Amino acid sequence: MKYYTNRTYGIVASSLIAAFFGLLFGVSTSAHELPNVVVFLVDDLGYMDIGANNPDSFYETPNIDNLAESGMCFTDGYAANPVCSPTRYSLMTGKYPTRVKATNFFSGKRKGRFAPAPLTDRMEIEEITLAEVLKGSGYMTFFAGKWHLGPTKEFYPQNQGFDVNIGGNHNGGPRTGNGYFAPFENPEIEVESPEGDHLPDRLARETCAFIRENKDKPFLAYLSFYSVHTPLMGRPDLVEKYEKKAMEVTAVEFAEEEQVFGDTPRMVRIAQKHAVYAAMVEAMDLAVGKVLDELEALGLADNTIIVFTSDNGGLSTSEGLPTSNLPLRGGKGWLYEGGIREPWIVRYPGTTKPGSKSSELICSIDLLPTIAAAADIPIEHPIDGVDITPALKGEKLDREALYWHYPHYSNQGGIPGGAVRIGDYKLFERYEDGRVHLYNLKEDIGEQNDLSESMPEKTAAMRAKLHAWYKEVNAEFLQENGESGSPWRP
Template sequence: MKNAAHYFLYTFAIFLTTHSVKPAILASEVTTEKRPNVVVFLVDDLGYMDIGANNPDCFYETPNVDGLSQSGMRFTDGYAANPVCSPTRYSLMTGKYPTRVQSTNFFSGKRGGTFNPAPLNDNMAVEEMTIAEVLKEKGYATFFAGKWHLGESEEYYPQNQGFDVNVGGYSRGGPYSGNRYFAPFKNPQMEVESPEGVHLPDRLARDTAAFIEEHKNEPFLAYLAFYSVHTPLMGRPDLVAKYKEKAASITGKEFAQEEQVFGKAVRKVRVLQNHAVYAAMVEAMDQAVGKVLQQLKDSGVEDNTIVIFTSDNGGLSTSEGTPTSNLPLRGGKGWVYEGGIREPWIVRYPGVTKPGSISAEPICSIDLLPTVASAAGAEIQQTVDGIDIRPALEGGTLDRDALFWHYPHYSNQGGIPGGAIRVGKYKLFERYEDGRVHLYDLDADISETNDLAEKMPERVEQMRKRLHQWYHSVDAKFLQPKDGKQPWNPNAM
């Protein structure tokens, strides 16, 4: 009974907090046009193959996310702007390639390998116009919950980047304080602590739902950036028990050897989904998504709310417990192979997306801001690299010639420093240590095992030239010398 009373006081305090927040623009300054609300679900480290909508044989159960897919549009070729978290989060907020602002690794990842990494900007400048600030100018109430990881001190936190409310977003890349995924969280950006044992995904979903209910009569942005399914690997005991029982009947090879990048340790990659704790984390996230989606219905705003679901990089398959398999995609988080950058992307835009539709148009994190801004009738007063993907949402095609990636670092997961360009069905991958290139036909070879570089030299030359032009246009930085050894330099070509 004590915990129940405590939880009532906690939720009531959240209600009061959101109730006291008002948009920066007075109601009299906002047009009477009914603008769509926006809900963004960003799941940390969730791989493309980690949801049932993308993977019918998925070990993890994700009925709410799958249901969202059936009510909106699922993208088969959706990407993260970078194979690790902070750069992609920067892109989602600003519409920019992380290379343009030299934020090309997680904040602050400066691991060296054979060579030193490229210089790293590890704060998102307060001068950046974020998705929250763009929408606030159109009268939106704005809310953030969960993982931020875009700056080292409070001046860079969500409340100073356009969000009226911030629940739990600060410098850390995971839930590393308190009891981590279980209360007490001891998170410095949670004004109200939860009763002991409350699960973090549920806490964040409840706060998001409370905000939606309180602001249902005005346009709002609710941005729920789960800490899940990032390490530490911790699941609700009931769900862990469920998946241990489910895994007991699964047999087969769990691991295979992965390409060695540096160091003497043998690196393995998971090839079988059967990790009970990770499965429990995925399902708990899905339940939290369901709670927020139900609130949209209960608040009567479902038919005027754009819902976007995505991730920040590929699933953990080669390090940090190697809890998931991305097969048939190669690699995972920290790798510029498809397993590290191809993401779940689902968009439900009432009146625009056809329920249960599928698009193979390549989209990326850089497209979130321009798409949402266009839907809200807002102008973006800064350089962006992304485009409004509404034509794809309507079932058409996009006017885009290429997508680019640039990761001049040694990842925690063993990934290769390198860059890539995708043009149509072809993807060219360039290694930064020695300048070797590989060419893949993604339509015929999603696993990136059949290198076509020697067979198609003209295409390699054409795509490499385009990639290097992009490097120049965004002032890309590359690996640095170490111990007198010089890395390959694309600028010398």
């Protein structure tokens, strides 16, 4: 069944206009000369949730693992923030979200000891998005799934450079209808699915339909799954499969958070065993496979750049505690590695070596400049990301540091803080009281051994770099709330 034929006339008209101007000015819009781009963005997927990063994963992800075997897998790839909207902003714009006060999900204002920093609730229309960059060079652009970058339709994908929007709105999860099962009642899905249809598959089918209709033009297909975000809902057949598999897992599932974190007690999952979450992961993997198969069937795989990543770490400390990120510390909502280190897989035919790995530091801010470079599009406005093509070729990146800023109390128990990574070292600064912790991630991936006292010079140097970055991006910090006095200031 084709769900968006009522949009086809607009797509055809746009492509005819692009072709006319291409002939007029001698600019080709052939998909054989410009690479197609497919982006898979999975919501809340942890670094350890895929087999490519974790051979012992409880979840089965054969399509994602095969993608890694055909491209490059990054061991040190990051999200720009430990929660969704800020990272999604960075993927779209190539900028650190702190620059525009997009430092928490739109609009998360949970209070703690202090009031959170001022927070925006939208990506302004004036921002130049990845879709707009490519559209200006003749690309057809498609978005499906979770958007969560603005409160009203004015800020939805169709007003940010996408020719087609299937399901992208203000919601942070499938909050309408029957959640992950039809009827979806999503205002941005114009043709409803038959009852019981599964959302990941619906979004994959829409993506495949767009690719088929635009196979002779360069295109951007941005499939932004609502999966594996709560509510925890899985296909019954897959849930049954993993319930049986879970019976074979005898490991202890939970621990108190202070055993791992040393902060306010909170339960944390330490073993992957959640059958419903596993079903959600596999269904997402099947949807990825459907799109990859479509590219192969149409003969487009050799001219298509594929990027697979997530928006923040796996959910391990709240809302059902569905996954474990161990040996990474923390999870969604935390600035520890479990909250910001992400699956990053890139297949760039002719550039990436099949089955290769890279330990170069990359981040969601790098998507826009990398794709623009692949399409030979100059970026003439300020951004923070870099073109990671050298890393995709197995070379070193000219990057000194990556930065994070989260001046909020997360729904998942994470504490306000900032972080900087330089080489193997990561410094974490707490915003309530200014305490700092230094970790050598090469030797201590679980961030258990604080080196700040034994390495005072490195700690001071990294902290100075972080504070200079705060000034550069005009970072905001915790506010007084009338009860706890004044919070720390850098």
